[in-house]
Amino acid sequence: SNSTMAEFDYLFKLLLIGDSGVGKSTLLLSFTSNTFEDLSPTIGVDFKVKHVTLGGKKLKLAIWDTAGQERFRTLTSSYYRGAQGIIMVYDVTRRDTFTNLSDIWAKEIDLYSTNQDCIKMLVGNKVDKESERVVSKKEGIDFAREYGCLYLECSAKTRVNVEQCFEELVLKILDTPSLLAEGSAGVKKNIFKEKPPQPDASTSGCCSW
Numbered sequence: 001s002n003s004t005m006a007e008f009d010y011l012f013k014l015l016l017i018g019d020s021g022v023g024k025s026t027l028l029l030s031f032t033s034n035t036f037e038d039l040s041p042t043i044g045v046d047f048k049v050k051h052v053t054l055g056g057k058k059l060k061l062a063i064w065d066t067a068g069q070e071r072f073r074t075l076t077s078s079y080y081r082g083a084q085g086i087i088m089v090y091d092v093t094r095r096d097t098f099t100n101l102s103d104i105w106a107k108e109i110d111l112y113s114t115n116q117d118c119i120k121m122l123v124g125n126k127v128d129k130e131s132e133r134v135v136s137k138k139e140g141i142d143f144a145r146e147y148g149c150l151y152l153e154c155s156a157k158t159r160v161n162v163e164q165c166f167e168e169l170v171l172k173i174l175d176t177p178s179l180l181a182e183g184s185a186g187v188k189k190n191i192f193k194e195k196p197p198q199p200d201a202s203t204s205g206c207c208s209w
């Protein structure tokens with residue numbers, strides 16, 4: 001292999017947002033398992049990295065999970081900073097997790113996301129529990145249309161539509177020139193530089209504030 005070749009064409013920071021228990025961590029694990037660089041969980045925000053080739057581009061995806069901080073229904077502005085894509089997750093069997101996206105999370109995203117063109121994807125998770133469903137597909141579609149975001153339903157458990165959630169989001173990012181400038185390999189260090197010095201920074205992939 002040629003060592004001068006770039007490791008990737010673009011680095012994207014993607015976020016998982018939504019109430020505790022909707023399946024964010026499971027979704028992330030389901031998408032990254034077998035290929036993720038195992039970054040041990042700790043206090044604060046952590047992320048997993050996955051390399052994919054999409055739209056003819058080599059991509060490094062840094063996907064951030066909230067590590068439980070979403071329980072307070074508020075995340076720091078650092079979590080949002082520089083993100084090109086946000087996956088807003090609810091549980092199709094729990095209506096409160098759906099209404100909280102519009103009542104709380106969408107407002108916080110609009111307040112803190114620094115990329116105006118940041119792509120959002122609404123995801124209704126746990127469709128394997130169809131008999132317990134309380135939020136209809138039409139409600140999801142209507143909210144996505146109103147909020148101007150992509151929409152999919154999935155099951156992190158059975159892996160139905162999991163890859164599609166990330167792929168559709170990333171393809172839309174690749175289609176948005178202003179986000180490519182932000183996420184180019186040339187500025188790849190920017191999304192990590194907020195991290196304060198930590199005792200074992202070399203082995204930890206986690207950022208806490």
Ligand code: GDP
Nearest residue numbers: 019020021022023024025026125126155156157
């Ligand atoms: P988080 O708090 O949003 O990160 O949610 P977790 O990923 O910890 O998931 C909360 C619970 O829901 C766990 O018991 C998961 O096993 C379960 N869960 C996550 N995704 C699914 C899914 O698609 N279907 C079902 N049936 N359970 C799920």
